[in-house]
Amino acid sequence: MKKIFLLHAALLFALSPFAQVPVKLNVVYAFTYVRDLDQPENPFQSNMILSIGKGQSRYCPELLYNDNDPKAIAARKKAQEKMENAPSGSIPVASGGPMLTVSKYGALVKEEIHKNFVTKKMDLDARVALRTYHVSAGLPDIIWSVVTDTKKIGDYDCQKATGEFAGRSYEAWFTTQIPYPDGPWKLHGLPGLILEARDSRNEISFTLKEITRNDDADVTTRSFLRDAYSINTQEKDLLKANRAFVMDPEGVMSAQAPNARLMVKNLDKPGDKTVVKIRKYNPMER
């Protein structure tokens, strides 16, 4: 009985549109985002990695990417085993209390975007405070208009396109030398990889840092965040949760884990327990 169940589960997984494929390219973008309109001079900054495979891609912060080396996986596996063996009802918390990871820009939301160009689906996974959410949606349609401006980014000949997406107009530079209709974040749909993009308000920008090629078939576009405990939700609810969390990280965290003592981990300044709150939230999708 158990065997049959496993077989079904495996089949289901293999057939699901999010089946992982080997990564061919890793593209690193420097991402800047004026998240707090009160502090436009101190934008949120992070490196983001777009991992492209055949027909699919994964986009996530470099931090999340680096966290998923075999060491971290082993530790998580151990924690998970512990959790599964624990008597029911116990809340898995790290010793001392749930950890709130922040940087000098405030709370960090670990977010992943999976695009599938065959099924035209997009999956979002995000860890907001202690919970992991999952959203399954269609790939958004972005109507781009290609113009004749060209420039060179690194060794690539790029051409400009402009398009509207989620209440902002973007200028994107793509290269047909990498014939893949992908790009940073949710941007996609041009006849080549988008290497650079910025919005017209100059609040969001993605610039290319590096492209590396991957030959290791074990490196796949699998999700780092999604697991059996992910909560399915709608895109607009996820955006709302996200907003609430960055505006009051400790509040949301305490709401999710009442009675627990919060631990703060500052990646930029270890030992600093203060949490920067966003005062005037500027959503990416308006």
Added chain:
Amino acid sequence: MKLSGLWLILAVLFLASPRVHAQQRNTVNGMVTDSSGQPLPGATISLLDQQLRVVQYVFSRSNGYFSFSTRITTGWLEVSFLGYKKHRVQWSPTTKSLLFRLHPEPDLLKEVVVKPRPSATLQGDTLMYLVRQFADKEDRSIGDVLRRLPGMELGQDGTIYFNGKKIDNLFIDGDDLMDGRYGLATRVIRKDLIRRVDIIQHHQPIVVLKDKVFTDKIAVNLVLQDENSLKLSAMAQVGVGFPAMAEVSVAPILLNKTFKSVNRAALNNAGTDYRNDLKQLGNMNYPDESNSQSRPLDLNLASNQPPDVPQQYYYLNKSALLQFNNMIRNKKGIQFKLNVNGYWDRNELDYGANTVSYLVNDTIRYRESQRTIHRPFWWNAGFHLQSNKATHFFNNSFRISLQKDRSTGQMDFNGHRFDQHLQQSKLEFSNDFNWMPAIRSRGIAEFRWLMGYGLNRQDLQLGDGYYFDVTPQQGYYDAVVQQIHSPSWQHHAYLSYKIPAGSFTQEYRLGYQSLPQSLQSRLELEQNGEILPYLNDPGNDLQWRNNSWYASAQYQLKFQKFRSEVRLPLYYRQLHSTQPDYQSVVQKRRLLFLPMLRFSVHFDNEKYLQASYEMQNDFGEMNQSYQGAILLNYRSLQSYSQAMQQQRLHRSSLVYYFQKSIKLFFSNLGISFDHKRAGLLLSDSFSNNIRQTVFLPYPNDQVTVSVHAGLSQYIFPLKTKADLKLQKQRAFQEQLVNGSLLRYQFDDFSVNTGLNKKLGRSVDLYHQSSISWGRMGLAEPEKQETSPRTRLFGFQQQFRASTRFLKSFLVEATARHRINRFTGFTGNGYFFLDAAIKRSGWIKGLDLELNVYNLFHERDYTIFYQSGNQSLTSQYPLRGRTFFLRLSYAL
């Protein structure tokens, strides 16, 4: 899913005919398939203008079909898909065939080259470099990559410096596998095994002390690519060279979380000196006080230092090496480590030298030329047991070492020809026990017991033809024999208790140290089978005991930006020495206070100022108190006039470190001041054939001031790593020479630069230069007439260029140019050129390399040295042009 051929043709015939809707607007239909006819969804179909800019585009649907309408009448239609060859056709509205069959291009990604913009990530005290961003295609070992990291510098012997500071140790996945001999690890661990290089400031290797006891040490940690790997990797090399050279080496390596192993066996006669691989580069984690081990007393053949040119040029050797470094960690986290090294060698060195000694009224010149053969043998082993946990730290290290050397020399000294034979044997073993439990009331206790034994035996024989130039026994003998036998023990035990309380840590320590040593030496002259003793003194039979009890208090204070460390040890030292032959029994008891103070201001993670002061106070060592003369070599006879002279050394320094890791900029600026007040004054008396040195009990001062600065920057637009180092030093020293007291002054100034530049994708340029100016002479100008101030100028530069071509070939040329100038000698200049061609990836993992060393066939090399009131010119014959073909295989 596969369409039958007929269907496909029909479909295409039907679809491919462009239908005209309006006058100017053409609707185009088509299909994209792969080479087997399977439809390709998601392929990009772009309409390009004459300048190949995209005008319009569409993606193929899930069945491979596409359609669009356009007004464009001329241009190109291009179909592309990642992993397939691009297909481009001339576009005209009448284009017929719109079936695109794309052929896979497995190597399409070759166009997509690694375009990293190197960066380092700073997290707290740790600076992280991703290996893949800094590694170059021709790099093999992790050492090759370390060299490229901004701020990092590798010394000639493999010592790693970061921002001008020597690192404390190199760790592999957090473990000190090599027991401090990390040179081998950087040379044989392949770069692919390492994901990241972490540079950890304020490194605290002992977990119990983490975040409790602050350190100033810098460590490098190699983070494994896969810490669960069970794959054995190996690096094997076979080489042959002309004239008559060969090399074989194999290094199996296995690295994972529980088992680590770096081993090597190697043989060569091609000029590679394995001693660099055996050097103790990292810290052995000895307690600070017990490392004051006395300098060994060594006899020698007076052979010169080896020349400062690459070893392949001159080193005539036959060497073998075995190294085992294995470590296993059990489930409880206890680590067992075994390090065994064995080294055998036979090497020859020929040289000629002129030594000029400037005296007040005279200048004495020694001329020598010698052919020496050394046969060193060294074997050492260490067994370590360690448990490093949050609750306790336990370590026991047992080390044993046997070092032997049998050397012979054929000497021509001032026209006297004779043979010399030297036998040296040093046996050492030690055990170091360390137990450090964390005690519940927040303190950490420590018990440490270090015990060691050493036996040093040496025997120098000068054969027939040697002129013994010491009154009253001047003359020629059949043999002059100097023997030394010196056993020594070392005991050191202490108990300590550390109280960490947030920002204030206290440590109290009570210890006992004992160093019983003895020295027997005899100088004998053999004539016609008869042994004649040396008449001036009866040799040495010295018993020496140095016991001390000590109590020390140590405080570390961390307050906002300030960190300070104070160590206040008080020693009660008892010295007892007997030399019955000299009716000398010396007993001294002293209280010694040896403070150490360190202070630093951390403006932030990347800027800090460090000041330190230290005082050393000692009675001197046994090796500096023997009264019977010892013939150190055929022309130096040395003795000390009285036992136990006090030496006091004050050492202070101030260094400012500034780095901007995001910009890959590193710099440091520092000044240091040493003042040594010694109770012994060096007194030389020169005769035409021998230099007799006696250390007399007069106080004298030695002062050294030095200023240094270092800069390292990665220049992004130029893709260049640039380094600059400046150092200026002035030192004063007093010395008695043939009865007159002289005060010498030394000045040095040196500038070192380094540039590492990449041109395009395949050309790599490296330039390094060093310029030094030196001046030496008497501090008082009026005595200058007979003892001139000498000036030394040295310039050397190295330029290396390499380029890749035809994918797998690499050509490299290395040029070395040097100029030496020295007062009183005509200057010289040298130009050496090496060239190499390498082919990699012929068979996976296999590299082939042909090296030509010393292409210009330079056969002689001359260099100048200066020390004290002596200057030295040495000439060495070189090997000349050599060819070497090497095959390396990385598994």
